Amino acid sequence: MNLAKYLVISPEVKEALESKKPIVALESTIISHGMPYPQNVETALKVEQIIREAGAVPATIALLNGKLIVGLSKDEIDYLGKKGFAVTKASRRDLPVILAKKGDGATTVASTMIVADLAGIKVFATGGIGGVHRGGENTMDISADLEELGMTSVAVVCAGAKSILDIGLTLEFLETKGVPVLGYQTEELPAFYTRKSGFKVDYKMDSAMEIATTMKAKWDIGLEGGIVIANPIPEEFAMDFDFITNSINNAVEESVLKGIKGKETTPFLLAKVKEITQGKSLISNIELVYSNARLASEIAKELVKL
Numbered sequence: 001m002n003l004a005k006y007l008v009i010s011p012e013v014k015e016a017l018e019s020k021k022p023i024v025a026l027e028s029t030i031i032s033h034g035m036p037y038p039q040n041v042e043t044a045l046k047v048e049q050i051i052r053e054a055g056a057v058p059a060t061i062a063l064l065n066g067k068l069i070v071g072l073s074k075d076e077i078d079y080l081g082k083k084g085f086a087v088t089k090a091s092r093r094d095l096p097v098i099l100a101k102k103g104d105g106a107t108t109v110a111s112t113m114i115v116a117d118l119a120g121i122k123v124f125a126t127g128g129i130g131g132v133h134r135g136g137e138n139t140m141d142i143s144a145d146l147e148e149l150g151m152t153s154v155a156v157v158c159a160g161a162k163s164i165l166d167i168g169l170t171l172e173f174l175e176t177k178g179v180p181v182l183g184y185q186t187e188e189l190p191a192f193y194t195r196k197s198g199f200k201v202d203y204k205m206d207s208a209m210e211i212a213t214t215m216k217a218k219w220d221i222g223l224e225g226g227i228v229i230a231n232p233i234p235e236e237f238a239m240d241f242d243f244i245t246n247s248i249n250n251a252v253e254e255s256v257l258k259g260i261k262g263k264e265t266t267p268f269l270l271a272k273v274k275e276i277t278q279g280k281s282l283i284s285n286i287e288l289v290y291s292n293a294r295l296a297s298e299i300a301k302e303l304v305k306l
Ligand code: PSU
Pocket: 027, 029, 030, 031, 033, 034, 035, 091, 107, 108, 109, 110, 127, 128, 129, 130, 131, 142, 143, 144, 145, 162, 262, 263, 264, 265, 266, 267, 270
């Protein structure tokens, strides 16, 4: 490996790594493709603030000028947020091309896990992970996030899987890959905008300490790969189940009619759901990210004690 050529860690994150402070990684596709400007930038900055207030160090990750950046500056976050869809959504397969071209890229859950792992960061907070799309048994549209969870040792705190996906198939895939799905204070897997999905998590965990201990046990015995930590959206920001289910069904129907495929699917559906719900889904989306950042900070704090 010749990492030094590509990996750039900010002074704040470098210092935190050296002094074994708790660190929480953050992705950048959620900024460029997951939310509109300016809410995307406001959210990204507030998430960092929440993590600092909780006593951990945020490390937002992206590709800029052909480098893997760990710990973006405010200006860099603003740049990615303003450029939005014009920034390349970069998952595992895109990384080598963007590095070679000295380009920019917004990292997905998969590529953020890769870069976090290279930097030595074990905890990552986001909104939702990618999964098996509805009809995935025919289209094979399965997010690279799931394969990454099967091999890269980073724990991802999310609000469960969105029902733009086939949640059942997503759980089956994760089971096959040996990825534990842990529910934070819940038996049921949350479905992003709602606290319920109709599917069970593998294990309910009651505290950040229990989660950190589980992560350590997995990696102590050399079981490489990630862990999904599903944190239900706070009750007050959860959406009405029937309303959001209908909105998502309509969005999926439109994506099929329009022939939306591949990496465009997830951003299309997110934007469509926001439009159909007249922006209500965006408010829920922002709040659940804040809640995940808080839990991820607590887990990172427990992990450094072990
Ligand atoms: N789900 C969200 N918001 C997002 C994404 C997923 O609620 O922004 C992004 C994440 O970066 C995730 C990616 O890794 O979409 C998955 O895309 P794909 O299905 O093309 O792998």
